[in-house]
Amino acid sequence: MEKSTIYDIAKELNISAATVSRALNNNLKISSATRKLVIETASRMNYKQNKVALALKSGKSNNVGVIVPRIDSNFFASIIRGIEDELHPQGYHVIICQTHENEKREIENINTLFNAQVDGILLSISNTTKENENIFKKLLNKNTPIIFFDRKMNIEGASSVTINDFEAGYIATKHLIDKGCKKIAHFSGDQSLEIFENRFKGYKQALLDNNLKFIEEYVIRIKSSVDQGINAAKTLLSLENRPDAIFSSSDFASLGAIQEIKKQGIKIPEDFCVVGFGNEPFTKFMELSISTVDQSPLEMGKMAAKVFLEQTRNNDNLKIEKKVVLTPELQERDSSDRKK
Amino acid sequence: MEKSTIYDIAKELNISAATVSRALNNNLKISSATRKLVIETASRMNYKQNKVALALKSGKSNNVGVIVPRIDSNFFASIIRGIEDELHPQGYHVIICQTHENEKREIENINTLFNAQVDGILLSISNTTKENENIFKKLLNKNTPIIFFDRKMNIEGASSVTINDFEAGYIATKHLIDKGCKKIAHFSGDQSLEIFENRFKGYKQALLDNNLKFIEEYVIRIKSSVDQGINAAKTLLSLENRPDAIFSSSDFASLGAIQEIKKQGIKIPEDFCVVGFGNEPFTKFMELSISTVDQSPLEMGKMAAKVFLEQTRNNDNLKIEKKVVLTPELQERDSSDRKK
DNA sequence: CTGTTAGCGCCTTCAT
DNA sequence: ATGAAGGCGCTAACAG
Numbered sequence: 229m230e231k232s233t234i235y236d237i238a239k240e241l242n243i244s245a246a247t248v249s250r251a252l253n254n255n256l257k258i259s260s261a262t263r264k265l266v267i268e269t270a271s272r273m274n275y276k277q278n279k280v281a282l283a284l285k286s287g288k289s290n291n292v293g294v295i296v297p298r299i300d301s302n303f304f305a306s307i308i309r310g311i312e313d314e315l316h317p318q319g320y321h322v323i324i325c326q327t328h329e330n331e332k333r334e335i336e337n338i339n340t341l342f343n344a345q346v347d348g349i350l351l352s353i354s355n356t357t358k359e360n361e362n363i364f365k366k367l368l369n370k371n372t373p374i375i376f377f378d379r380k381m382n383i384e385g386a387s388s389v390t391i392n393d394f395e396a397g398y399i400a401t402k403h404l405i406d407k408g409c410k411k412i413a414h415f416s417g418d419q420s421l422e423i424f425e426n427r428f429k430g431y432k433q434a435l436l437d438n439n440l441k442f443i444e445e446y447v448i449r450i451k452s453s454v455d456q457g458i459n460a461a462k463t464l465l466s467l468e469n470r471p472d473a474i475f476s477s478s479d480f481a482s483l484g485a486i487q488e489i490k491k492q493g494i495k496i497p498e499d500f501c502v503v504g505f506g507n508e509p510f511t512k513f514m515e516l517s518i519s520t521v522d523q524s525p526l527e528m529g530k531m532a533a534k535v536f537l538e539q540t541r542n543n544d545n546l547k548i549e550k551k552v553v554l555t556p557e558l559q560e561r562d563s564s565d566r567k568k
Numbered sequence: 569m570e571k572s573t574i575y576d577i578a579k580e581l582n583i584s585a586a587t588v589s590r591a592l593n594n595n596l597k598i599s600s601a602t603r604k605l606v607i608e609t610a611s612r613m614n615y616k617q618n619k620v621a622l623a624l625k626s627g628k629s630n631n632v633g634v635i636v637p638r639i640d641s642n643f644f645a646s647i648i649r650g651i652e653d654e655l656h657p658q659g660y661h662v663i664i665c666q667t668h669e670n671e672k673r674e675i676e677n678i679n680t681l682f683n684a685q686v687d688g689i690l691l692s693i694s695n696t697t698k699e700n701e702n703i704f705k706k707l708l709n710k711n712t713p714i715i716f717f718d719r720k721m722n723i724e725g726a727s728s729v730t731i732n733d734f735e736a737g738y739i740a741t742k743h744l745i746d747k748g749c750k751k752i753a754h755f756s757g758d759q760s761l762e763i764f765e766n767r768f769k770g771y772k773q774a775l776l777d778n779n780l781k782f783i784e785e786y787v788i789r790i791k792s793s794v795d796q797g798i799n800a801a802k803t804l805l806s807l808e809n810r811p812d813a814i815f816s817s818s819d820f821a822s823l824g825a826i827q828e829i830k831k832q833g834i835k836i837p838e839d840f841c842v843v844g845f846g847n848e849p850f851t852k853f854m855e856l857s858i859s860t861v862d863q864s865p866l867e868m869g870k871m872a873a874k875v876f877l878e879q880t881r882n883n884d885n886l887k888i889e890k891k892v893v894l895t896p897e898l899q900e901r902d903s904s905d906r907k908k
Numbered sequence: 909c910t911g912t913t914a915g916c917g918c919c920t921t922c923a924t
Numbered sequence: 925a926t927g928a929a930g931g932c933g934c935t936a937a938c939a940g
Contacts, residue, residue, distance in 0.1 A: 231710055233933055244911045249935060257909055274706065280623045280685045281933035284916050289620060291663070291684075300649040300866075302640065309640040312666055321684060323631070323661045326652055344631075344661060345620045366614065370571055454853075483853055510850035513794075513823055526640075573917055584927045589919060597925055621917035624932050 232273040240269055252277070283345060292536065293341035295325045295334065295351035302508050303525050304352070307377060310529020311350060318537060320347070331355040338363055348373040348536045353381055356420055373539040377532040378523070379421055387539065387550040389532045393423045396521045396556035397430025400475045400503045403519070405438050407564055409473035409501050413446040413464050415457065415481045427477050427505070446471055450481055457484025465492055472500055473564075479504040479511050479520055486518065486563060501564040517561035524554060572613040580609055592617070623685060632876065633681035635665045635674065635691035642848050643865050644692070647717060650869020651690060658877060660687070671695040678703055688713040688876045693721055696760055713879035717872040718863070719761055727879065727890040729872045733763045736861045736896035737770025740815045740843045743859070745778050747904055749813035749841050753786040753804050755797065755821045767817050767845070786811055790821055797824025805832055812840055813904075819844040819851050819860055826858065826903060841904040857901035864894060 234248040241248075243262065250258050251266035269275075283289040294311055296304040312322045323346065325337040334354050341349055349372060353360070361381060364374055368385040376388040404412050414431045417424035428447070435442050448463060450456040457480060464471055465488070476482035482504030486496060494500050496516060504511055504520040511518035535550050542548060574588040581588075583602065590598050591606035609615075623629040634651055636644040652662045663686065665677040674694050681689055689712060693700070701721060704714055708725040716728040744752050754771050757764035768787070775782050788803060790796040797820060804811055805828070816822035822844030826836060834840050836856060844851055844860040851858035875890050882888060 234935095235933080245933085246912080246935075247910055249933095250910085253935085259909060262909085276679070276683045278624075278685060278933050279680075279683045280620060280629060281916090282935080283620045284618075284624050284918090284932090285934050285936090287916075298649065299639075299652065300642065300645040302642070302645075305640040305642075305645040308664065309638065309666065312639065312664060316665070321663045321665075321680070324648065324652060324664050325656070325661075326649065339616070340661070343616045343619045345618060509848075510853045513850045514853065515855045574919095575917080585917090586919080586928080587926055589917095590926085593919085599925060602925080618917050621932090622919080624916090624934090625918050625920090627932075 231278075232270075232275045233278070234275070237266060237269050237273060237275060240273065241265060287345070288347055289345045290319055291321045291323055291344065291346045293323045293325060293337070293344070293346040293349045293351075295327060295337050295341070295349065297329045297352065297354055298326050299324060303378075303506055303523065306525035307352075307529035307532070310526040310531075311533045312529075313526075314530045314533035315536075327354045329354045331357055331360060335360055335363055338367070342367060342370075342372065346372070347540060348375065350375045350377060350532050350536060352377050352379045353421075354379075356381055373536055375532050375536050375539070377528050379423055385549050387535045387552075389528055389535060389552040389554065390423075391523050391528070391554045391556045393426035393556075394430040394433070396505070396523075397427035397475070397477075398434045399430075399556070399558050400427075400505070400521050401431045401434035402438070403558055403560065404473045404475060404501055404503060404564060405434065405440065407473075407497070407501055407566055410440060411443070411446070411469070411471040412440070412473040412475060413448070413471040415460055415474060415476035415478060415485070416447060416449045417452065417477050419449065424477055431475055443469070450478075452478035452480050454480050454484040454487070457481030458488045459484075461485035461488035465489065465494075473502065474500075475503050475505075477505045479506040479508040479518065482518055482520070482563075483510070483514075486516070497562065497564050497566045501566070503558075503564055507559055511559075511561065514562075516563060519561040519564040520559050522557045522559050524557070528554060571618075572610075572615045573618070574615070577606060577609050577613060577615060580613065581605060627685070628687055629685045630659055631661045631663050631684065631686045633663045633665060633677070633684070633686040633689045633691075635667060635677050635681070635689065637669045637692065637694055638666050639664060643718075643846055643863065646865035647692075647869035647872070650866040650871075651873045652869075653866075654870045654873035655876075667694045669694045671697055671700060675700055675703055678707070682707060682710075682712060686712070687880060688715065690715045690717060690872050690876060692717050692719045693761075694719075696721055713876055715872045715876050715879070717868050719763055725889050727875050727888075727892075729868055729875060729892040729894065730763075731863050731868070731894045731896045733766035733896070734770040734773070736845070736863075737767035737815070737817075738774045739770075739896065739898050740767075740845070740861050741771045741774035742778070743898055743900065744813045744815060744841055744843060744904060745774065745780065747813075747837070747841055747906055750780060751783070751786070751809070751811040752780070752813040752815060753788070753811040755800055755814060755816035755818060755825070756787060756789045757792065757817050759789065764817055771815055783809070790818075792818035792820050794820050794824040794827070797821030798828045799824075801825035801828035805829070805834075814840075814842050815845075816842065817845045819846040819848040819858065822858055822860070822903075823850070823854075826856070837902065837904050837906040841906070843898075843904055847899055851899075851901065854902075856903060859901040859904040860899050862897045862899050864897070868894060 327334040380388040507522040667674040720728040847862040
């Protein structure tokens with residue numbers, strides 16, 4: 229069974245392709261008789277509209293590109309789910325690209341998505357470099373909307389959906405202070421990324437507001453992994469002036485830290501409290517569940533999609549840029565559950 | 569900065585678009601002088617090849633569609649990662665669709681992907697119905713390769729990549745038997761899906777081979793969720809002839825069961841053993857880590873992608889169908905860790 | 909209400 | 925080595 233086109237239908241019915249097209253598109257200027265006939269024939273011939281031809285004609289592909297560091301993390305997968313849930317009903321397809329935190333791949337992905345004529349690009353950046361900044365500017369010049377989520381760059385004309393990372397760092401730290409912790413350490417990430425810098429600032433501000441001293445050696449910059457959490461905890465616990473709590477910018481690192489702390493015979497939460505970040509599923513499932521900051525990735529994805537739709541609809545006046553900031557929510561669990 | 573086409577370049581250089589096209593595509597019949605000139609000008613004018621036009625011309629979009637029940641599950645996200653990792657270097661884009669286990673959406677997704685002229689569809693089915701069976705047959709007739717992963721349908725011409733679910737059920741049950749369990753219960757899923765049926769069969773066969781009685785009321789069909797695991801465990805523990813182990817077809821259900829079992833004061837693994845399914849990240853992270861069956865989703869995704877590439881390259885003789893069956897691997901952890 | 913024509917951007921045969 | 929022309933499938937302007 230071959231693919232059929234409107235020309236095949238036209239030939240079959242001895243009418244013009246234009247008429248077929250009109251009939252299929254519910255154009256008003258068509259007799260209901262021919263419309264009925266065309267629709268029936270189309271169905272019989274198993275006709276499917278060729279979206280590629282339509283995309284070429286209209287300049288609109290109905291595809292959006294989504295670029296994430298990796299898809300197999302609960303956070304990004306949930307964001308993508310949010311995007312897809314929101315965009316699918318509007319007839320958009322979601323094309324997935326991964327960067328693996330590699331900026332070369334990021335640039336490459338942006339270019340190939342652009343060549344594929346996507347109607348917009350939604351992404352979380354891996355790095356902040358001059359080179360990709362320039363690429364984004366080019367795209368924006370060509371009227372391709374760009375929406376950042378979570379990890380953004382500040383580029384004129386690009387929209388973003390993020391959480392308030394400063395507040396997140398602040399409430400997590402404040403929570404530990406409220407629980408009576410006095411010497412709170414912090415696991416940070418790559419501070420060239422705003423998110424980690426802002427969480428760090430929030431942490432610092434909470435200490436300041438509560439008359440706790442900021443201690444440089446309490447801040448450890450690590451990647452988000454269980455192993456690095458273990459190592460960082462070892463470092464902290466070997467300090468002369470040992471901390472009594474950790475606010476970690478990563479749930480995985482907080483898990484590693486908890487393992488190490490318990491291994492050294494220190495009781496959680498009695499003698500040591502931990503708050504993670506990201507609300508990964510396992511934090512809830514643990515016997516000793518882990519307190520963490522929820523970033524509502526599903527909402528973030530949906531919001532990013534909504535912003536994209538807005539941009540697209542206001543096509544005439546595309547210069548609007550929108551910055552949505554979501555509010556983080558602390559999930560209080562066992563790892564910090566004690567009376568002051 | 570407007571988008572530029574080969575015509576713009578041609579006009580700029582007072583040559584024909586055909587020459588520009590040839591120069592850009594490294595066609596042999598072109599003087600190196602014009603080639604150089606064209607390439608430079610293209611770069612200067614910020615030319616990007618329009619893949620949509622190419623797709624229309626060639627009938628090949630370089631997109632594949634991937635349909636999963638939902639993307640925000642570690643299993644499917646890992647599969648997608650595998651697919652993307654494998655297909656990206658070959659110049660393919662991955663379009664994601666979710667069915668939310670709804671067969672209407674499944675059919676709709678298949679149709680829209682087909683209209684979008686994808687070069688192939690890789691999917692895990694949500695349901696086995698006559699209707700989608702027919703759609704698959706139509707697609708195959710139109711030379712669009714279909715590759716099932718994990719949850720397949722047996723359709724002539726469609727390839728599949730699965731794990732040996734029978735063996736998985738068998739080794740999980742056998743492992744419990746080896747640990748001295750005598751009364752092994754089983755959480756199953758929707759048995760209209762082959763995967764659950766086969767795991768069940770493996771479970772049953774292992775009992776048979778080891779002279780253990782199959783007890784109907786030990787088999788509970790539930791969805792993959794913590795809550796349903798809790799409820800099912802309650803049911804089992806209230807039986808007169810209480811089981812001493814569970815092989816669960818879902819990690820989430822096994823987690824719920826473990827919570828309930830411990831709550832009732834029964835010791836794991838001493839008095840009760842549990843094996844889950846899927847090797848979800850949390851199973852490893854728990855203080856009482858959960859034994860489970862690994863399905864190597866990353867490998868599954870990569871393999872599905874490879875099968876697709878094979879199909880596509882043998883375009884002349886497309887009728888090849890390939891059935892890849894991966895071997896499941898038992899991850900022995902705390903929840904079944906005891907001497908016999 | 910319907911047909912004709914042209915063009916979206918690209919590649920490819922045919923001709924030169 | 926280069927140019928001219930046609931077509932992938934569709935829609936929209938123009939004509940009737």
